[in-house]
Amino acid sequence: MSKNDKLVSDFFGTNIFSLERMQQLMPAQAYHQVLSVIQKGEKLDKDTANLAAVALKDWALTKGCTHYTHWFQPLTGSTAEKHDSFIEFAEDHHVIESFSGKQLIQGEPDASSFPSGGMRSTFEARGYTIWDPTSPAFVMEYPNGNTLCIPSIFVSYTGETLDKKAPLLRSIQALNKSALTMLQLFNNPATRVFSTLGVEQEYFLIDRQYYFDRPDLRQTGRTLFGIPPAKHQQLEDQYFGNIPERAFAFMTEIEEESYKLGIPLKTRHNEVAPNQFEVAPIFEDVNVAIDHNQILMDLMDRVAAHHDLAVLLHEKPFAHINGSGKHANWALATDTGENLLNPGKTPHSNLQFLVFLVATVNAVYTHAPLLRAAIASASNDHRLGANEAPPAIISVFLGESLTNVLEDLLSGVPRENSGQAWLSAGIDKIPEIRRDNTDRNRTSPFAFTGNKFEFRAVGSSQSPSTPITALNTAMAQQLDTLRLLLEQAIAGGKDFNSAVVDVLRITLKKSKSILFEGDNYSSNWQKEAKRRGLPNIKTTPEAVEAVTSAAAVKLYSDYKIFNERELEAVYHIDMENFIKQISIEAVITKDMATTMYLPGVVQYLTEITDAIAGVKSALGRTSPAVASLTGLAKKIAIKVAALQTETAKLDTLIAAAETKAAIKAKGKAFGDVKVQCEKVRAVVDELEEYTSDNHWPVPHYRDMLVGL
Numbered sequence: 001m002s003k004n005d006k007l008v009s010d011f012f013g014t015n016i017f018s019l020e021r022m023q024q025l026m027p028a029q030a031y032h033q034v035l036s037v038i039q040k041g042e043k044l045d046k047d048t049a050n051l052a053a054v055a056l057k058d059w060a061l062t063k064g065c066t067h068y069t070h071w072f073q074p075l076t077g078s079t080a081e082k083h084d085s086f087i088e089f090a091e092d093h094h095v096i097e098s099f100s101g102k103q104l105i106q107g108e109p110d111a112s113s114f115p116s117g118g119m120r121s122t123f124e125a126r127g128y129t130i131w132d133p134t135s136p137a138f139v140m141e142y143p144n145g146n147t148l149c150i151p152s153i154f155v156s157y158t159g160e161t162l163d164k165k166a167p168l169l170r171s172i173q174a175l176n177k178s179a180l181t182m183l184q185l186f187n188n189p190a191t192r193v194f195s196t197l198g199v200e201q202e203y204f205l206i207d208r209q210y211y212f213d214r215p216d217l218r219q220t221g222r223t224l225f226g227i228p229p230a231k232h233q234q235l236e237d238q239y240f241g242n243i244p245e246r247a248f249a250f251m252t253e254i255e256e257e258s259y260k261l262g263i264p265l266k267t268r269h270n271e272v273a274p275n276q277f278e279v280a281p282i283f284e285d286v287n288v289a290i291d292h293n294q295i296l297m298d299l300m301d302r303v304a305a306h307h308d309l310a311v312l313l314h315e316k317p318f319a320h321i322n323g324s325g326k327h328a329n330w331a332l333a334t335d336t337g338e339n340l341l342n343p344g345k346t347p348h349s350n351l352q353f354l355v356f357l358v359a360t361v362n363a364v365y366t367h368a369p370l371l372r373a374a375i376a377s378a379s380n381d382h383r384l385g386a387n388e389a390p391p392a393i394i395s396v397f398l399g400e401s402l403t404n405v406l407e408d409l410l411s412g413v414p415r416e417n418s419g420q421a422w423l424s425a426g427i428d429k430i431p432e433i434r435r436d437n438t439d440r441n442r443t444s445p446f447a448f449t450g451n452k453f454e455f456r457a458v459g460s461s462q463s464p465s466t467p468i469t470a471l472n473t474a475m476a477q478q479l480d481t482l483r484l485l486l487e488q489a490i491a492g493g494k495d496f497n498s499a500v501v502d503v504l505r506i507t508l509k510k511s512k513s514i515l516f517e518g519d520n521y522s523s524n525w526q527k528e529a530k531r532r533g534l535p536n537i538k539t540t541p542e543a544v545e546a547v548t549s550a551a552a553v554k555l556y557s558d559y560k561i562f563n564e565r566e567l568e569a570v571y572h573i574d575m576e577n578f579i580k581q582i583s584i585e586a587v588i589t590k591d592m593a594t595t596m597y598l599p600g601v602v603q604y605l606t607e608i609t610d611a612i613a614g615v616k617s618a619l620g621r622t623s624p625a626v627a628s629l630t631g632l633a634k635k636i637a638i639k640v641a642a643l644q645t646e647t648a649k650l651d652t653l654i655a656a657a658e659t660k661a662a663i664k665a666k667g668k669a670f671g672d673v674k675v676q677c678e679k680v681r682a683v684v685d686e687l688e689e690y691t692s693d694n695h696w697p698v699p700h701y702r703d704m705l706v707g708l
Contacts, residue, residue, distance in 0.1 A: 013262040015063065017056055017137040025055035038133050039192070041173075049101025056137060057086060057099035060148035063139045068099065070107035070129035071149040073164045075573050077463045079294050080154075082109045083147055105131045107152065127162055129154050132169065135291045138261050151291055160566055164465035165287075167561050171472035172287060174559040178476035179332065179340070179356075182483050185496070186352045190334035195472055197289035198452075200280040201296060202271055202324035202460050204312040205247055205708060210699045211310035215592060220585050221314035221379070221461070224677065225592065225684045228320040229702035233273050241270045246708035247277060250307045254279070257299050263292040273322040274705040283329065283452075286472075290464050293326075297461075309708070313461040316382035318701060319681075323383035324460035330471060331452035332356060342451040347405050351500045354409070358504050358511075359482055360453060361396055363474035364446055365511035367555065368394040369535055369546035370474070371446075371455075374467040376543035376574065378581035378674075380459035384538075390445035390457045392543075393529045393536045395516040397444035403517060409501065410508055443520035473559050482507065541667035544574040575663045582670040582677075586654050589677045593647045596697040597684050601640055604695035608633045636690055643683045650676045 019038075023031050030051040036042040044052075060068065069081040084107075088098040107129035135151035154163035161167055172194060179193035211217050216224040243251065251268050258265050264282040271278050281292065297313060304311040316323035332340040340356045347353060364371060372394050375384075384392045398406070445457035458467050482503055489499035513532040518525060529536060537543045546552055548571045556562040562570065612629045619625060653676050657669035688696065 008259050012259045012264075015139040015141065015260040016262040017059060018262070019136075021059060022052070022055065025059060026051055034133060044105070044133070046101055049105055051101075053099045053101045053104040056104065056148070056150075057097065060139060060146075061086070061097060063148075064141075064146040065139055065148045066145055068103075068148040068150060070109070070131070070152040072109075072129050072152045072154040073294060073463060073465065074154055074162060075164065075570070077164070077461075077577075079298060080109070081147075081149065082107070104150065107150075109154075127154060127156050132165060132287070134169070134285075135288050136262065138295070141257075141260075160569070161562065164463050164469075165290075167469045168287060168290065168465045168472075170559070170561045171469045171476070174476040174561065175332075175472045175479075178479040178483075182355065182479045183334070183352075185483065185486060188334070188338075188352070190336050190338065192335040193340070194333055194335075195286040195468070195475075196283045196331045196333050196452075197286040197464065197468065198281055198283040198329040199289060199293045199464055200267075200278055200325075200327040200329070201293065202276065202278045202326065203300065204273070204276050204317050204324065205250060205304065205309045206275055206312065206704045207708070208305065208308045208310045210704045214698050215596075216585075216588050217310070217312070217317070219588055220581070221312060222317040222382070223319070223701070224585060224589050225597070225681050225688070225698075226319065226701045227685045227688050228318075229700070229705055232321050232701075232705060236272070238270050238274050238276070239272045243268070243270060243277075244708040246307055246309065247275075250304060250309055250311075251277070251279070253303050253306065254296075254299060257303065258292075258296060261292075261295060261299075263296060265296075271322070271324075273318070275708065276322065276324065283331070286330075286468055290468065293464055315377075315379045315459040315461060318705065321705075325383065325456060326458045326460045326462060326464065328455040328458050328464050328467060329449070329452050330455060330468065332475075339451050341448075341453070343402065343405075347402065351497065354405070354504055355482060355500065356479075357398075357402070357448075358406075358507050359478040360475060361398075361514060362481075362507050362511045363471070363478040364394060364396050365514040366478065367470065367474040367551065368514065369537065369543075369549065370470050370552050370555070371467065372535070372537050373543045373546040373552075373574075374470040375457050375459060375462065376537075376540040376578075377459055377462060378540055378578045378585075379461055380457075381538070381540055383459065384457060390443060391520055391526070391536070392538045393520070393525070393534055394445055394457070394514070395520065395529070395534065396453075396514050397447040397517060398515060399448060400517070402448060403515065406508055406512070406515075409504055410512070412505075444516070445520070469561065473555055473561050476559055477555055539671055540578045541575065541664070541671055544571055544578075547571045547574065572663055575667050579657075579663075579666055579670045582674050583654070583657075586650060586670075586673045586677055589680050590647055590650055590654070592698075593643060593680055593684060597687065598640065598643060598647075600695040600697045601636060601643075601687050601691050604692050605633060605636050605640065607692075607695075608636070632690065636687065639683055639687050639690070643680070643687065646676070646680045646683055650680055 019035070022034065026034070030048045033042070033048045034044070034052055037044045065086070067083040067085045069083045071079060071081050074080050086097040086099055087095050090096045109127060109129060129152040132151045132153055137148060137150045140147050140149055151165070153166040153169065155166065156162050175195060176193050180190065183190050183193070214223060216222065255265050255268075264284065265279055266282045267278070267280040269278055270276070279296075281289070283289070284292065300311045300313070313324070315325070334340065340353070341360070343353050344350045372392060384390065442456070445455070447454045447456060455467060455471065458464060485503045485506070486499050489502060490496060494502065513534065516525065526536065548567050553564050553567060556567060557564060608629055612626060612633065615623060615625045615629060650673070653669070653673045657666060657673050660666035660669050688700070693700075
């Protein structure tokens with residue numbers, strides 16, 4: 001089946017076990033009970049679980065599945081799966097296909113080799129995967145067989161969190177409870193509130209052979225060496241340009257596979273850097289949206305191979321040009337179809353909207369360090385603060401219209417509100433359009449974009465679960481804080497509207513320093529943010545300390561997202577990931593410098609010195625050619641010596657860092673290793689300018705960053 005033969009609507013979702021498919025294949029009573037489990041959190045009884053399992057198995061068999069897996073998202077940040085076949089022995093010892101409710105609900109992968117942050121010993125191997133019925137099961141198609149994937153959470157034998165989905169689901173539950181309690185004050189009829197998410201995914205594509213010819217790309221996801229080509233992104237002609245044919249073929253296959261899996265991809269386009277692209281879906285329930293993003297990343301890697309391409313999801317695969325992010329567009333919706341972050345035509349008087357807006361601003365202000373920790377990684381450190389990404393300073397952009405609304409709220413003097421504006425191009429035959437209530441600020445890490453917030457600082461390779469869990473939980477807390485203040489004000493005799501305005505004004509006075517409408521890339525903002533007291537946490541080892549702060553422990557324990565022991569584990573895992581990533585990069589840096597660049601350059605230097613001898617013999621010692629070649633040889637020889645010196649320093653720093661026992665000290669030591677890697681790179685990159693292509697051991701940027 002191809003989407004070129006049929007409308008997308010004809011085959012969209014054919015590989016997911018949707019509610020509609022469930023209703024067709026299950027008895028009505030059993031279907032409605034599963035629906036109650038999904039929508040109301042009711043318990044699933046054994047009989048209904050068995051009926052659901054049989055329906056799921058029968059459907060999977062029609063899709064060519066021989067195996068099933070509890071698909072989960074461990075603390076590695078990627079996905080994991082253990083496949084089991086449907087076969088069982090019947091009573092007469094014949095093999096049959098069978099799948100029970102118990103098998104559907106619970107799996108038992110070996111948990112010993114997944115990161116746990118010290119919550120258990122290696123010999124304590126048992127872990128459980130538990131079915132998440134709120135995200136539909138799906139079939140992954142492979143050339144040699146299909147597999148039924150059952151979205152699941154992953155916990156240890158003693159019940160501790162070992163994955164990223166369980167905390168996310170808890171945060172969804174907490175936010176729903178807090179938001180509904182707030183909405184009751186507004187007599188809102190909603191019975192469920194949930195966050196929605198649209199994840200814009202940026203990525204690079206390069207020819208697959210170049211990928212295999214670069215050990216740094218293969219093992220770290222980024223180029224540890226390389227100078228930019230003469231033409232890269234400076235003409236700004238790549239952005240939204242014509243999509244190259246090979247990239248287009250890759251995109252259309254990704255779309256086809258995604259549509260079958262119910263992933264509603266909407267947008268595709270060229271990004272700013274050469275060979276950089278973006279894909280974006282329609283908004284979905286946040287849990288499903290994150291599952292879909294994880295599936296999409298797996299699909300991209302597999303599909304790229306079909307086109308002799310490699311997809312690079314690293315935040316900064318190439319130096320000197322734009323890196324990649326994963327812009328998380330977050331909003332709040334009700335089961336009645338209301339977007340709680342939609343200002344409406346008169347935001348000045350839309351008190352319900354203002355409460356949710358100010359709660360969001362205050363959530364970011366109160367927990368800025370935790371949100372920074374949620375996007376921290378060795379790879380994202382390369383991107384944050386560069387000239388194509390938000391800085392490490394967390395701030396909020398609202399746009400002129402909403403900024404005016406909040407300023408009026410603070411001053412108590414509303415200005416004239418003209419409602420939504422129209423925009424004219426000044427050309428008779430071009431229609432006027434409605435102008436959004438805010439411009440887009442691409443430099444802001446957390447920007448309001450009309451009816452949602454765009455968390456732009458999330459890294460392209462990261463799971464969105466961690467930042468969204470933090471955001472959901474912080475929002476739940478702030479809604480509760482505002483509600484309690486409102487209830488106190490009303491109990492003190494104030495009418496509801498006056499109480500709302502007073503509480504919003506008090507809250508805004510405290511948190512308004514987080515609001516910034518200007519250029520976040522500018523050096524002036526760095527100074528201004530410091531004056532305001534906003535944290536500027538530039539590295540992962542510094543950032544992840546917020547995970548175990550008193551504020552984080554209270555937030556997460558109050559809302560039952562993590563306990564203190566689990567937070568300690570998250571901190572250790574984040575630090576270990578940073579250390580391991582930098583360690584791998586350092587070893588590859590040393591190895592490539594020693595075994596690839598140095599021999600190639602020395603061989604070239606030898607050829608030059610041989611050429612000098614030949615030119616002397618032919619033209620005499622005073623020939624200008626001799627002086628020119630001798631000057632080149634000296635330049636290269638000096639750099640060769642510098643490369644050996646810097647590589648030796650790197651080797652010493654790696655060895656010293658490995659001796660550190662305490663995780664914090666080790667993280668700091670590997671921060672020094674990271675700095676030294678850049679010094680080695682600087683020498684190699686200078687040598688690249690002088691060395692013959694015949695002796696350069698890897699593809700240049702100018703080879704890799706060309707049209708596909």
